[in-house]
Amino acid sequence: MVLVLAVTAGGLLIVVAELLGLIVCAAGVWWFLAHRGVARLFGALVAVAAPAVLVLLYIHDGLWRTALVLGLCWGAMLAFGHAALRSSLPKRSHRATAARRPKRPVLIMNPKSGGGKVGRFGLVERAEKLGAQVILLDPAAQSDVAGLARQAVAEGADLLGVAGGDGTQALVAAVAAEHDLPFLVVCAGTRNHFAMDLGLDRSDPSRCLDALTDGEEIRVDLGDVDGRAFVNTASFGVYADIVRRPEYRDAKAGTALTFMPDLLTGEDARRIEARVDSTALPPQQALLISNNPYTSPDALTGGDRRPRLDTGELGVLGVRVNDAAEAADLAVRGSQSMGLTVTTAQRVEVTSSTPDAPGAAEIPVAVDGESLHMPTPVVCTLRPAALRVLLPRDRPDIPAPVPPVTFRRLIALAFGRPI
Structure with missing residues (x-):
């Protein structure tokens, strides 16, 4: 149906117009980002005007119904393509193993991270109730987070964890990997990309602490840039x-x-x-x-x-x-x-x-x-499989992302070839 619409009832005009509109809009965005003053204003106007002119063109030439149907068809094609590619992907390879309950867990928490999530979700109180020692960073001072983690290991910690952003997570993760200790991610940062890819619930950081009593462990890789994780x-x-x-x-x-x-x-x-x-x-x-x-x-x-x-x-x-x-x-x-x-x-x-x-x-x-x-x-x-991550058993099951839908991938999938 998409192909029929693309060559009849003005469909070809619509396809060409949308392609040109995309090019003009992209050029406007570039001018907006790469210039200042009048040139930036011009770029913004071009980027906004391109789709607006397309809509007016469709209305003026009576093509808006065809454009709408064509858009819905393309949207359905992309949705079905995503579903097909997702179903063809192998399952996540993370193999979780049963984890023993830590006896001396130590968690480092940044009260400023994520706009104050540590206090808002009562993370200190909940962690201490579950038997963890909490090291609360001083917002007014520069803290040696890695040094605090090493000191905790020297004093007998058998688990290290962080409630903070990804930068703080990485510093403590490096110490945990160095001593082959399990590492607990508490998603109290702003974006929490690492936590998202681990399947943790970013809307409620306190759920991450469930791993202290009912957890399972996986091994993941750790990036290294000139010795820094x-x-x-x-x-x-x-x-x-x-x-x-x-x-x-x-x-x-x-x-x-x-x-x-x-x-x-x-x-x-x-x-x-x-x-x-x-x-x-x-x-x-x-x-x-x-x-x-x-x-x-x-x-x-x-x-x-x-x-x-x-x-x-x-x-x-x-x-x-x-x-x-x-x-x-x-x-x-x-x-x-x-x-x-x-x-x-x-x-x-x-x-x-x-x-x-x-x-x-x-x-x-x-x-x-x-x-x-x-x-x-x-x-x-x-550093392959360098980090042991302790996760709660009950965590959101985030579906594996799929690569962008392209005709090459869809044709390969249809003929049973590698995507």
Whole structure:
């Protein structure tokens, strides 16, 4: 039916118009991000006007019914495609084993994390009631979280846990992995990507504490960037440059819009050079190295999940967009665009090339959202099955994410080929 509508009753006009509208909208978004002042305003107007003009065109030419039906058909096709791809994927490979109840669990809690979730959900009181020792970080002082975890191990802790953001999680997870102790994730951060991919209930962090009395254990990989562990991502380029700005913590969106033009096209524009295993990448504006691969490029915006945390591979996502035409190509072709790199690796070596300081001695790196500076080259690797994670038995069963629906994948599925 979609094919019939696409070539009859104005359907071909609709398809062409929507393709052109997508290209124009993408170009407008690029102008909005890469410029300031009048050019930014022009880009915003173009991005908003493109879909509005399409709607007016459909109404004027009496094509709105055909456009609506065609849109519904495409939506149904995508829904059925997602369902088919999801059903074809193998089950999650995480094999949980029965866990003994810890005798001396120690939990480190950040009262500021996630807008005060520790206090709002009564995590300290509940943890202590379940027999855990709680170390409450001082919001007014800089705490050595890894040092506190090592001290707890020296004093006999047989489990380490964190109620805080992913950056804090990674620091304590490294200590737990070093001593082969179970690690408890309490999702009290803002986004809790690691907890989401573990299937934990992010709406109620107190449910994570059920693992202390009725838990099971899995082993997952741990990312490593120059000796520092990460549970989610190590980011280079545009995002890392934005995160290091002092004002970023209080105004993320505003800071990003303020500095984006300089970081994309200005004199401060940084190009990241990297070697993925034995292959050299062309200079990238943004490079994201993940602890296990995400299923689609949405990982760059935080809109994706990792179906597995035990593949033994790093995920690699890179973006290279220099003008409005390349932005449009990325919007239209997605993962097939020349400006996007999507691959996996065992080892990634990152260096920096900037207009004013080629081969700079240090580059900014955002490790699980924390801003750091590291000497080049920065090497990212993976520690397979390094971390023992203690999970509650009763946790949301999040379905495995599916790759983007493309004709190539659907045809491969129809003929029984690997997707």
